[in-house]
Amino acid sequence: MKNFWKFLLFVLMTIVIIGTFVPPIVQYPKSFFEFPLIPGLEDKARIIFFHVPTAWLTVLAYLLAMFYGIRYLKRKDMYDDIKSVSAAALGFVFCILATVTGSVWAKFTWGSFWHWDPRETSIFILLLIYGAYFALRSALDSEEKRARLSAIYSIIAFLTTPFFIFIMPRLMIGLHPGSLEIDPATGQVRASSNPVIKFEMAANMRVVFFLSLIAFTILFFWFWNLAHRILKLEHVSQKEI
């Protein structure tokens, strides 16, 4: 039972990796093991199984970092700060991965690595927030002050995310699912009709997609668990010296 989560992660990750690369993409899928062809995406659609989970974990890690930051402010327990900073460190790694997978995907479907689409802007801002968070931490000497001020900064920076996630994509024209687009016939801005942008996924792709989300979330929590335990041991051993 001790290794249940690791075993589950192994099974899920295997399914996700096989499910991502093996099924052929055909025009009219007949069996469950064939993905439908999406015009304009073709084989490039497969990266969605890695791109979206990394972006999701970036946000999840930020929320965890903020949650434990607030808990630190309430309870003044240094272990909460350790949990917060290790979540932020992992979030930073996943943020870079999301940016890289996204920009590789953008290069081959939209033509260039970066477009300043609203979602690209928001992942960039998240990258900056993570960078600023660590810059702030390294500029503070006292442990208690570092924990307190970085927790406050994570709250302040979090307040801007609703503007990026919910408001800007609805005000600006973009390429990601759920964005606005320009009607080629009339030149008016309208809600998107493109199948990629409207986010309609075939049932079998959806299965792989959600399994991938679950697998990556388990992976994240495993990493996080290890990271904050290591940091805690370092913290304790430094105190003893």
Added chain:
Amino acid sequence: MKKIFYIFYKDFSSELRMRFALNALIMFVVVAVSTILFSLGSESVAPNVYAGMFWVVVFFSAMSGLSRVFVSEEERGTTLILSLIANPVTVFLGKFLFNLVLIFFINSVIALLYMFLFQEFLIQNWNSFLLAYVLGNFGISASSTIIAAIISKANVKGTLYPVLAFPVLLPLILMLIEITKSAMEGNPISDVEAELLVLISYDVVMITASILVFDIIWRD
């Protein structure tokens, strides 16, 4: 209420007495604008580039001037006395008011310079521009005051300030650029209604949140 004004007045009169910061800030604006002038030369650029460049100069002059409210207290070692004589909300609002007046002054200088120096910087719809200008100043002042309070406790104050403030101020700056562009094209105010609502909500969120968390920063 009176105390808020006293804190504002203390900063204001000490600023007037020795105008290092103000003079330096005005010179900073002049230097920034003339850099843009030199880099453009005699070329004429699309009007909406000016809208962007206007707020870029505003952002960087805010970044060089607005952190002083808390950094100077920390440098003079007067933080403790200030926290003894007034409660945190009062301190925050006094500093916020001072920054607001400062940013209004600096932004007016920048706007006037722009209008004199760039013929293409022509605002056609003054209503939407002025509304965005006022709301934008409130937002910039609120965010930069709370970030200044965080930064005043850190070791490298100067360089860290724009790094921390940029992600927080970016939604505001983007909306301001959109509205300024639309005002320069002479579109009616109803075109930028959504952007103006975003500005209002940003201001309300930032001022409220800053008052709530300032207490924790202020009490060591």
